Every structure is written in structure tokens, then in C-alpha cells.
Amino acid sequence: MSLLEVTWTDPATQARGYLVIDRLVRGVSSGGLRMRAGCTLDEVRGLARGMTAKEALNYDPAARYVPLGGAKGGIDFDPYDPRAKDVLTAYLHAMSPYVERFWTMGEDLGLRQSTIDEVIAKIGLQSSIQAVYPLLDDEQKARQRLADAFQVTVDGVSLDELVGGYGVAQAALAGIEYLHIHNPTAFVQGFGSMGGATARYLAKAGVTVVGLADVHGVVANPAGLDVEALLLSRDEHGAIDRTRLRPEDRRLERDTWLDVEADVLVPAATSYAINAGNAHRVRAKLVVEAANMPLTEDAEVRALVIPDVVANSATNSWWWWTLFGDIDATAESAFEKIGTNMRRLVDEIIGEPSPREAAKRLAAASVKEIEQRFPRP
Incomplete structure (x- = not known):
């Protein structure tokens, strides 16, 4: 079962939105936000489980980065609709308490990171990944390093x-x-x-x-x-x-x-x-x-x-x-x-x-190792 599931309805368009947090590690989860017509809670739930596995598969005990828990957001709305940014703004405003403390998120199907960043700033949040900041040794240096990486282009296309x-x-x-x-x-x-x-x-x-x-x-x-x-x-x-x-x-x-x-x-x-x-x-x-x-x-x-x-x-x-x-x-x-x-x-x-199935076994083994290292409170 998922740790948390939230269903939201936009009062202006009746668009439905979802947030599923499958797991928290050190109090934080990671997973993108998608927008597509027909997106469902079951879809977002499966994506959140996938994010838990995706994070865990990249676990390296010697690294500074310790995989986070898995999460995912989804909005059932056409990203080509001229009202899409308004729907995104309303959704992220409603989900802002989770973005502030538990859910680090970025672009997924139907959304661009630049659009998400624009909306995040508009509703008064620091960043779409601000929930992870308390886990950083030097927040200022870390944020600058990521900002520098987002400025890199390779043959006309941004690195991100x-x-x-x-x-x-x-x-x-x-x-x-x-x-x-x-x-x-x-x-x-x-x-x-x-x-x-x-x-x-x-x-x-x-x-x-x-x-x-x-x-x-x-x-x-x-x-x-x-x-x-x-x-x-x-x-x-x-x-x-x-x-x-x-x-x-x-x-x-x-x-x-x-x-x-x-x-x-x-x-x-x-x-x-x-x-x-x-x-x-x-x-x-x-x-x-x-x-x-x-x-x-x-x-x-x-x-x-x-x-x-x-x-x-x-x-x-x-x-x-x-x-x-x-x-x-x-x-x-x-x-x-x-x-x-x-x-x-x-x-x-x-x-x-x-x-x-092999990937699932590897992910499960890593999840177990991470939980032993960082037991749930």
C-alpha cells in the first residue's frame, strides 16, 4: 500500500489531479509530475512504486546521495489546452504543503521543467525540490551546483x-x-x-x-x-x-x-x-x-x-x-x-x-539496505 494518496479537483475546469507518495526515506520522496488527458490514480500509483525502485537501484553506500522514497504526481488534463498552466498552478498551490516538506518533483510527460519552475515561483515556494534541502551538507553550494548544471548546453540542447x-x-x-x-x-x-x-x-x-x-x-x-x-x-x-x-x-x-x-x-x-x-x-x-x-x-x-x-x-x-x-x-x-x-x-x-523481475529484486534488496541504515521513525 502507498504511504499517502491525495485526489484533487480543480474548481475552474473540474480537472482531476493526484499525488501518491509510495515511500519516504529520511522524510523525503522523489518523483515527477505529469499532465495528460486520461491520467488516473492507478497510473500515478504505479509510477510512484516505480520511483521507489528507480531511486533504490541507484544506491551506492559510498556516495553522498542516498536514494529518496518514491512518489508521483499526475493531472488529468490536456497539456495543449490554453488553460493548462492555470490548472498546473491550482494543482501545485493545493499540493504546496507536500512540496515544501515531503515531495521533490520535476517535469514528466506533458510538462517542462521551466514551466514548473515558473509556477513554483509564482505560488511562493523556493523550489520544486526544496523538501530535500534539509538533507544537504551545504545548501548554498549544492543549489548553486545544480543551477550551474542547468545552464550547461551541449550542441544546442540543455544538459537537463x-x-x-x-x-x-x-x-x-x-x-x-x-x-x-x-x-x-x-x-x-x-x-x-x-x-x-x-x-x-x-x-x-x-x-x-x-x-x-x-x-x-x-x-x-x-x-x-x-x-x-x-x-x-x-x-x-x-x-x-x-x-x-x-x-x-x-x-x-x-x-x-x-x-x-x-x-x-x-x-x-x-x-x-x-x-x-x-x-x-x-x-x-x-x-x-x-x-x-x-x-x-x-x-x-x-x-x-x-x-x-x-x-x-x-x-x-x-x-x-x-x-x-x-x-x-x-x-x-x-x-x-x-x-x-x-x-x-x-x-x-x-x-x-x-x-x-531481476530489477525488482535488486531494488528490493537496496530498499532493505537503506531502511536498515535509515530506520523509519
């Missing part, structure tokens, strides 16, 4: 929008090596911060990205898309600028995203994108879960699956490694730490009969 996808790409490359896939191809569903960075770093590693999907449809080219040009011209919601496509690039309908042939499939958009009804269409040898919970429990695919709690954990960990001082506020330090840690995690689960 790259670290998660860089980790996913490293997980995918480990899977490609394990399966001995030669001249690998990849399809990425979703082109926001997670999907966009994944596509960039797969392409940089020599993987041919043959297809991308956004909210408007699919673009594909069996010879490979110009990922960098599309990445640098996407809009704030991760929509691809179709005017940047080349004559040989194809435009396809949204529901064809599982039909583009590729060795690696990276679902990097919504939860439950692959289910019992469409799992038979997955032809990839490797599925890397960049999104949270992109496969339903009843979705049976024949591919090797690297689960979300491992593959997309780098965004969360990068914040804390930087804040607590385990890495410097540079891209080089971030990418080195993420690459090393991701390869270690994938190596520990990839040879098991079920990598997902």
Missing part, C-alpha cells in the same frame, strides 16, 4: 534535457551488444526530452534511427533520419517540424508506429502504449522502456525488454548526484557517471530470464 535520454541510449547500446546486433536500426516513439536525447545519442553511436513518432504522426526513412536537424527544430512539446524533412523521408499515420521495421524499439511517450491488443505487432529484437510503464502487464512481446526503472533512471539520479556533489556541474561528469552506472545496472539484469 539530455541526461535521461543519454542513459536510455546507453541501456540500448548495452542491449545491442548483448544481442550481437550488427548495423542496428532504431525507432523512437516520442520526441520530447527523453525520446529526443535517446535518438541523438543512438545516432551519434552509429545506430541508424529509421523512424520517429510524435503526437502528429510518424516520420520514417529506412536509410536513416537526420536526427540532429529534427531535434534542434522541434517545438516545446516535442513535435517534429515537418518542413525540415528531406524529400526521401516519409510521413505516416500515428497508428503505424509499430509497423516501421527496426531492431530496437524505444517507447518514450505515454504509459501503456504497448498492450495485449498490439503487442503482437512488435517486431524489434530489443525494447528499451524510455517512458514510464509503456508496456502493460499483459503485453507479451518476444523481444528482450530493458525495463523503465533501469533505462530511464538517469534523469532522476543526475539531479541528486549533482545536488549532493557526487558529480560536477558539467556534461562530461554527468555523461561519465550515467554511462558507467547504466552499463552496470543493465549488466546485472540483462542475462536473467526476466530483466524486469
Whole structure:
């Protein structure tokens, strides 16, 4: 059972919002806030459990950063609606007592960190992660270090929008090596911060990205898309600028995203994108879960699956490694730490009969060790 579940209704739009705190460690939890039409309490509950595992998997007894508990927030509202920022403001105002003391949060599906930061300042809070400040040895230095990291850009894209996808790409490359896939191809569903960075770093590693999907449809080219040009011209919601496509690039309908042939499939958009009804269409040898919970429990695919709690954990960990001082506020330090840690995690689960179950066992063992070190009051 979750430690805390809160349901909220916006009086102006009747939008529903949820907060689930699955676990506290040293009195604090961690997990992003998403906004999408159709978001449910069950979805947020599952995401919060996933965050507990995601935090625990990155536990290093020798590090300054000690994983926090897991939490998640969700708002059932269309992020493209012109009233979306007002709904977000009302939600965060209602949840502000939890943000102040128990819940550190950041962007997730449908929201940008810059928008969250703007609203947080508007309602009078210090930061979306202020609940963790009492755990810092030197709050001023730690906050400056994270602020410096958020100012870093790499080839035109801010570092905070790259670290998660860089980790996913490293997980995918480990899977490609394990399966001995030669001249690998990849399809990425979703082109926001997670999907966009994944596509960039797969392409940089020599993987041919043959297809991308956004909210408007699919673009594909069996010879490979110009990922960098599309990445640098996407809009704030991760929509691809179709005017940047080349004559040989194809435009396809949204529901064809599982039909583009590729060795690696990276679902990097919504939860439950692959289910019992469409799992038979997955032809990839490797599925890397960049999104949270992109496969339903009843979705049976024949591919090797690297689960979300491992593959997309780098965004969360990068914040804390930087804040607590385990890495410097540079891209080089971030990418080195993420690459090393991701390869270690994938190596520990990839040879098991079920990598997902192996990840759950590793997370449970880490949770137990953390609880022994920091017993609940």
C-alpha cells in the first residue's frame, strides 16, 4: 500500500489531479509530475512504486546521495489546452504543503521543467525540490551546483534535457551488444526530452534511427533520419517540424508506429502504449522502456525488454548526484557517471530470464539496505 494518496479537483475546469507518495526515506520522496488527458490514480500509483525502485537501484553506500522514497504526481488534463498552466498552478498551490516538506518533483510527460519552475515561483515556494534541502551538507553550494548544471548546453540542447535520454541510449547500446546486433536500426516513439536525447545519442553511436513518432504522426526513412536537424527544430512539446524533412523521408499515420521495421524499439511517450491488443505487432529484437510503464502487464512481446526503472533512471539520479556533489556541474561528469552506472545496472539484469523481475529484486534488496541504515521513525 502507498504511504499517502491525495485526489484533487480543480474548481475552474473540474480537472482531476493526484499525488501518491509510495515511500519516504529520511522524510523525503522523489518523483515527477505529469499532465495528460486520461491520467488516473492507478497510473500515478504505479509510477510512484516505480520511483521507489528507480531511486533504490541507484544506491551506492559510498556516495553522498542516498536514494529518496518514491512518489508521483499526475493531472488529468490536456497539456495543449490554453488553460493548462492555470490548472498546473491550482494543482501545485493545493499540493504546496507536500512540496515544501515531503515531495521533490520535476517535469514528466506533458510538462517542462521551466514551466514548473515558473509556477513554483509564482505560488511562493523556493523550489520544486526544496523538501530535500534539509538533507544537504551545504545548501548554498549544492543549489548553486545544480543551477550551474542547468545552464550547461551541449550542441544546442540543455544538459537537463539530455541526461535521461543519454542513459536510455546507453541501456540500448548495452542491449545491442548483448544481442550481437550488427548495423542496428532504431525507432523512437516520442520526441520530447527523453525520446529526443535517446535518438541523438543512438545516432551519434552509429545506430541508424529509421523512424520517429510524435503526437502528429510518424516520420520514417529506412536509410536513416537526420536526427540532429529534427531535434534542434522541434517545438516545446516535442513535435517534429515537418518542413525540415528531406524529400526521401516519409510521413505516416500515428497508428503505424509499430509497423516501421527496426531492431530496437524505444517507447518514450505515454504509459501503456504497448498492450495485449498490439503487442503482437512488435517486431524489434530489443525494447528499451524510455517512458514510464509503456508496456502493460499483459503485453507479451518476444523481444528482450530493458525495463523503465533501469533505462530511464538517469534523469532522476543526475539531479541528486549533482545536488549532493557526487558529480560536477558539467556534461562530461554527468555523461561519465550515467554511462558507467547504466552499463552496470543493465549488466546485472540483462542475462536473467526476466530483466524486469531481476530489477525488482535488486531494488528490493537496496530498499532493505537503506531502511536498515535509515530506520523509519
